[in-house]
Amino acid sequence: MRIIYCTDVHGAFERVRELLYETIADVYIVSGDLIDIPFYNMDSAIRYYELQMYFDTMRKQMGRDDVTVEDFVDELMEMPHITEEDAELGAKYQQYTIRARRVMQQKYKVLANIFSFKPQSYIFTLPGNYDMDLKYTSLHDRDLHLHWYQVDDQVIAGYGGADVFTAGIPQKYVVPYKAGIGIDDRKNEMYNFFKAVRPGIIVTHQPAHGVLDWLAPVGPTGSPALRTYCDNNPVLLCLTGHIHGSWGIKEVEHTLYVNPSPFGDITTVHHDVLEGGFFYQIELEGNTITHILYRKLYNERVYDLAEYLKKDGEWVETIIDEGRYDAKKKLVNVDMNILPYSHIPEIELFKEIKNFFRMFQTEESELRVEKMEEIVRRIEPMVEDIAMDVLGSVNVGLSQPSSDIDMVLYLRCGAQCPDNLLSCNCCKDAATMIRNALQDEYKFEVLDCIDLNEVEKNINEKNYESETLQRFVAYRSICRPINYRVIAPLEDMLNQDIEFRKEVEGSIRSYFRIFVTTSQHVRSFKKYENRLKTIGIRLPDSIRRKILQYLQSEEDKEI
Structure with a gap:
């Protein structure tokens, strides 16, 4: 079973969509x-925050910490001696609260x-302290909060929220956290729930407490x-x-604790924005x-930062992408610093x-994607730096049982290889190896082979006339990668x-036009x-128009 886990999304819904498109898993857990x-x-968010802080201060001064800010305001509005100003502010706060819920x-x-576009996978969510009760x-x-689900041999259960007051979020709508410090185990809602369902996987x-919970300058902040x-x-x-x-x-002890850090971009206390995307x-x-x-x-690309395998009873970390991993440790942005750019129109249309x-x-x-990933892992020790781009129905995600796999191979070939890399011994x-590993399970065809040494050389020399580099850029703009960690550095x-x-x-536009009109x-x-x-899905007119624009051929207007 493969689980993909991300947390602290903070509104990055488009990135969640990309995660579902660009990865494959049996279970996705998208947490608060x-x-x-x-x-x-x-x-509106700032104004609501200001009003909430105003009434929160008043609530504490009046010794009403036992009720939510929203309930306190409701009570305040019924008091006979409320000032005209507070009545006006209270009415605004009530209106904002109703709007916030909606x-x-x-x-x-x-x-x-x-989530509905990934029906073949289990997808679970869990509310955080920024969320309302789901x-x-x-x-x-x-919803995993106070719920459990059986997936294969594992019981997955969750408990949401946090032992903190989150300013700017309506307090009466969030999950009440009944598992904080000082609550006796017999009355601890989370403890008793897990004790009842006995999950093997907890979210x-x-x-x-004491595990991935350090917050400076407070110290440990976790749940005992x-x-x-x-x-x-x-x-x-x-x-x-x-x-x-x-x-x-x-x-x-016997439990592996995991915290991937934010999936969404976050704003620090110093008002800096740190990029997310981690899972x-x-x-x-x-x-x-x-x-x-x-x-x-990040930006529809999935980077492998580190790999963990258990050896002799200990988890051993192997860093794969040193640049991004080191940047993560130092709280430095990498991908956010890449200047945004648009592909040529043909590529942008195809991606849409x-x-x-x-x-x-x-x-x-x-x-098919899982099978090719498995095969690459199997033959990687025998072939230096092998990766693929898949085209056709696998690329767009509409393969059928009879569909074959069209691919481009990426290898590091020697100087002895001929210009036609499909004829080189490395490619053959x-x-x-791929054919032997597939064992006729799927038909496949290698449409092209790219020498990564040649690509790297031409990038360093800024040789935009290199046909090898042009093909590499074209495939990378439209295809689906297998073993992207090999291609990512280039x-x-x-x-x-x-x-x-x-x-x-720009130099490949003429080749691209020939390709799309075949x-x-x-x-x-x-x-x-x-x-x-x-x-039962009808092609929307907007997509039909994009396809016609992409193909730019009169004879294809019957599509």
């Missing part, structure tokens, strides 16, 4: 804080719609009850968040965790069309000079539309 502000604009519910509905939202049937927003339960019960995995700076994995991919076989990847999603088709990705597509040997080199990358893309390419789009029809 799901939203950032309970309004659609910052002005906006939050609408935001959760958007997230629920995003049982009153469109996410109620995915909480607030971490366990959670730590006590995990220490004394057979909990395989405890997935947490909340404390952005205490990320990582740590095994204590863990966890592989389980029965009751054993076999493999963990620490990954980062592909993203539409990806919403209906078939299980057959995911099986790799293709033979794309990073390209992205250090965006003007050069744009120049290379009869096989045109037939592919007709085939994809027919596949959608079989599941």
Whole structure:
């Protein structure tokens, strides 16, 4: 079973959509804080925060800490001696609170719609301290708070919220945290719930005491009850968040604790914005965790930062992307600093069309991607730096049982290789290994082979006329990668000079036009539309127009 876990989304719903499109898992756990502000604009959020702080101060002065700010304001409005100013402010606060509830519910509905396009996977959510109780939202049937689900051999259960007052969020709508410090275990809601359902995998927003919970200058901020339960019960995995700076994995007793740090971008106390996109991919076989990847999603690219394997009873970390991993430790942005750019129009159109088709990705597509990932892992020790880009139906996510796999191979070939890399021994040997590993399970065809040494050389020389580099840039702009960790360093080199990358893309436009107008390419789009029809999906007129614009051919207007 493969679990993908991300937390502290903070409103990055588009990134969640990308996560579902660009990864494959049996179970996705998208944990709180799901939203950032309970309004659609910052002005309303700031005004609500100011009013809430005003009445929170008044509440404390009047000794009414036992009620929420919203209930206090309701009581205040009924008092006979309330000032005219406070009555006016109270009325505004009540109106803002009602609007906040409506906006939050609408935001959760958007997230629920995003989840609906991945029906072949389990997707669970958990509210954080920025969230309202999800049982009153469109996410109620995915809510882990005080719920448990059986997936294969594992019971997954969760407890949301945190032992903190979150300014700017309506207090009466958040999950009441009945598991804080000082609550006796017999009355501790979280402890008693886990004791009743006995989960092997626990998901909480607030971490366990003393494990990935350090917050300067406060110190440990985790839940003693959670730590006590995990220490004394057979909990395989405890997935947490909340404390952005205490990320990582740590095994204590028999439980592996995991906090990937924020998935959404966050604003620090110094008003700096730190990029997010971090998540863990966890592989389980029965009751054993076999493999963990620490990954980062940014701008539709998934980077492998570190890998974890257990050796001699200890988890051993291997850093894969030193630049991004080191930047994460130093709280430095990397991908956010890359200048934004637009691809040539043909590529931008194709990506829009592909993203539409990806919403209906078939299980057959995911099986093919998983199989190729497995094969690469198997043959990687025998082939230096092997990666692939897949094209066709696997790329757009609409493979059927009879679909083959069209691919581009990336290898590091020697100087002895001929110009036609499909004829080189490196490519032939790799293709033979793939064929032997597939054992006729899927038909496949290697359409092209790219020498990564040649790509690297031409990037360093800024040779935009290199046909090898042009092909590399073209494939990387539209295709779906397998073993992206091999290709990522070269794309990073390209992205250090965006003007050069744009120049290379500009030089491939004529080749791209020939490619998109081939009869096989045109037939592919007709085939994809027919596949959608079989599941009752009609191609929207807006997408049809984009396809026609992309193909730019009069004879194709019957699509």
